[in-house]
Amino acid sequence: MKLKSSSLILFALMCYPFACGRSDADQEQPFKQIIVDANGPLDPWGKAVGDINGDGMPDLVVGGNAGQELVWYENPNWTKYTIASNLKFSTDHAVADLNGDGQNDIISLTKNMLVWFENPNWKMTLIDSITLHDIELADFDADGDLDIVGRNQSAFGGDGGWLHFYIFESMDSWRHMSFRCPAGEGLAVANIDSDHLPDVVVNGRWYRNPGTIENAVWQENIYGESWMWPHATITTADLNNDDRLDIVLAPAEREGERYRISWFEAPEIPQQPWQEHIVEDSVEAVHHFVACADFDHDGGIDIATAEMHQGRNPDEVKIFYNLDYGKVWQKRILSKNGSHNMQILDFDQDGDMDIFGANWSGEQQNIELWENQSCQPQYTGWQRHVVDSKRPWKAIFIQAADLNSDRLPDLVAGGWWYKNPGKPAQAWQRIAFGYQARNFAAIYDFNGDGYLDVLATKGKGAEANAEFVWLKNDGNGSFSPYDNIQPADGDFLQGVAVGDFSGDGRLAVALSWHSPGKGIQLLQVPSGQQDTKKWRVQHISEISQDEQLSVGDIDTDGDLDILLGSKWLRNDGNSWQLFDVFETSENPDRNRLADINGDGRVDAVVGFEAISKPGKLAWYEHRGDATSLWKEHHIAELVGPMSLDVADMDGDGDFDVIAGEHNLESPAKARLLIFENRDGEGAEWLEHTIYTGDEHHDGAQVVDIDGDGDLDIISIGWGHDNVVLYENKSCRF
Secondary structure, eight states, X not given: OOOTTHHHHHHHTXXXXXXXXXXXXXXXXXXXXXXXXXXXXXXXXXXXXXXXXXXXXXXXEEEETTTTEEEEEETTTTEEEEEEOSSOEEEEEEEEOSSSSSSOEEEEEESSOEEEEETTTTEEEEEEOOOOSEEEEXXXXXXXXXXXXXEOOSTTSOOOSEEEEEEEEETTEEEEEEEEOOSSBOOEEEOTTSSSSOEEEETTEEEEOXXXXXXXXXXXXXXXXXXXXXXXXXXXXXXXXXXXXXXXXXXXXXXXXXXXXXXXXXXXXXXXXXXXXXXXXXXXXXXXXXXXXOTTOSSSOEEXXXXXXXXXXXXXXXXXXXXXXXXXEEXXXXXXXXXXXXXXXXXXXXXXOEEEEEOOSSSOOOEEEEEEOOSOGGGOSEEEEEEESOXXXXXXXXXXXXXXXXXXXXXXXXXXXXXOOSSXXXXXXXXXXXXXXXXXEEEEOTTSSXXXXXXXXXSOTTOOXXXXXXXXXXXXXXXXXXXXXXXXXXXXXXXXXXXXXXXXXXXXXXXXXXXXXXXXXXXXXXXXXXXXXXXXXXXXXXXXXXXXOEEEXXXXXXXXXXXXXXXXXXXXXXXXXXXXXXXXXXXXXXXXXXXXXXXXXXXXXXXXXXXXXEEEEEEEEOOSOTXXXXXXXXXXXXXXEEEEEEEOSSSSSSOEEEEEEOOSSOGGGOEEEEEEESSSSSSOEEEEEEEXXXXXXXXXXXXXXXXXXXXXXXXXXXSSOOEEEEEEOOSOO
C-alpha cells in the first residue's frame, strides 16, 4: 500500500525553470486566481489533494464543518461530487490508497472521529472516536502499509500534548498507541535523521522513529530551543541545499498576537543544536498554512504561507522566495484576502507548483486555486552557451564536478577545469591542471578526504600515452600532484569507471583503451589516505570492446560488474568471467546501465559506432538471468550515436536517453537529442531535438549546472575545440 499523492511533491522539487528576474520587488506575481466553486461546503475547514478517479490528475477534496459535507472536485473541469453529507468535518484530510486496491481513499477528521472513506462507493469506516486537529500518514513500522499519526491543538481547550499513532492491522482494525509531547499545535512527518524511517516533528521537538511504534522509545530531540510559541504550522525542506531536511515554523494561533516565521537549519548530526533563521520577524499569529517548493525554478526551495481571515487586515497569502541558500528572503504577496489549510499541487501538470485553498468560516467561502504561470510557452526551450571555443588540444571526455566546494558543478575537459560562475551565460574561467595532467580520466575522492581529486593521463588528446598522474584536491580547486602510478598498457582512453570492486572499501579504476588487444585493466588505488603509496595495474580481461565502461551490480549478487557494450564482465571476487549481453557483428561505442522498464533490474543502453553515418541506438532488457542473452529494443537510428547519457529529464520517474550525433562530414546537421521514455517501460520513445549544429563525441552528459532543479547538458566533439553547455530553460523539455 502506498501514498499515491506523494509523487506530486517529488515532481515539485524536480521541475523546471522560468526566465523571470525576481530581484525586482514590484514585479507582478506570475499567479492567477481561479474560483473552483463559489458555493462550496460551508465553513470549509479541511482540504486535501490527490488523484481520486485514477486519471493521473490531482483532484481537490474539501470538508465543510457547518455544511456537514465532504466533497471532491474532478480535475480539470472541477465537477463536484459528494462523498458524505451528515458530519461536521474538521481541519485535516488525507488522500491515500489504504486498502491496496489501486484507488485512493480519503482519511478524514470530523468533530470527534477519525474515519476513512473507501473509494469508489465511499463506505465510511471508523478508526477511532477522538478529537484531532492534524493527521499525517506514513509507514512508520516499515511493514508495507500506511499508519497514521495525529495530534489535537491546545489553543482552544483541546489537548495538544499527545501524539496518537494508529497502526494498521486491517481495514477494520487499527492498534492505538500514544505518548506525550509539548502542548501546542502542529504536526509534520519527515525522515530527519536520514535512516529511511519517517520521524515526527512538532513545535520545537522531533521524535526519532525507533523502527517500531509500540513498546519502543521515540527519542525526543530539541531543534527549536529558541522557539517559544506553542501553536505552529510545520513543514520540512532542504532550504540551504546541504542535503539535510530543515524545519519551518509559522505561528498559528491566535489573532491579535504576534510572533515570527523561522526556519531551523539541520546540523550534520540532527541530535545536535539547530540554528534558527528568521524569515519574517513579526507577523500576526494566524498562519494556518506553511509549505515549501521551488515556485520559481531557480533551484532554491521557497516558503509559502497564509494568514487566516480572522486576523487584522491585510490577510496575506504570500511566498518567501529563497534568494541565497536560506540567508536572504524576498516576500511576494499573492492575495490580501487570507486563506486556510492550503495545499500545493501541480493541478495543470505544466511543471510548476500551484496552490489550493479557502478561508475557513463566516460567509460562503470561495474554493480557490492560485495557478502558477511561471512555466509558460514563451519560456520553453534550450539556450546554447559556448564555455570555451579555444581549447588548446583535443579533450577525450567531459564531466561535471564541484572542484572548489562552492556547491556549483564545474566542468572538466581535457587538461582543464572551468570554474562555474553561477549563471551559465557568464564567463567560465579556464584553469589548467598542469603537472603533466593533460587529459583527465576520472574525477573521484580517491583518498577519502571528502574532496574530489583528478586522475589524468600525460598525453595530449589522442596522443599515445598510458602514464598517469593524480591530483590531490585541497577542496578549493588547488591540486597537489602525485606520480606514484604504475604505467598501464594502451594508447588513449575510451572507457573509465571507478568502483569498489572488491567490496572492502578499496577503490579501483577500470580502463579501456582505443587500441585493440589491450584488454581491461584495473588501477588499484591504495586504501585510506595513503597518498604516496604506489597504484598498481592489474589485467582482468583479455577481451575489451575498446570503448566505454559502465559499472553496476548486473547479476544482483552484491558486487560491481562491468558493462563493455555488447558484453559484460561478472565480478566473481577473485576473477572475472565474460558474458554476452547480445550477439552482434556491429561495434558498440557508448553505453549506460539503467533500469529502463522499471522492473528493478539494470538494463543496458548502447549507441553503436557509426562515424558520419546512421547507427543504432538501442536498449537491452535484463530479463532475470544476466548470463543469458538480453532482449534488444530499438530506440532510433541516428548519425553516429557516440555520445550518450541516461537520466530522468522530465521528472516523471523513468529514465530517458540523451544522445549526440558524431557527424564529422556534416557537423552543421549534427543533432543533440532526447528520447523520451513515454510509457516508462521503454516500449514507446518520443524524439526531441535540443540543438542542431554541433558535432558530438564522448559528450552529451547530463548535469544540473545552475542548481535550478532541472537537467542541463554539457558536450564536446572531435572535430571542434568547443566546450558547450545547453541550458534547460523549459518547464517540460
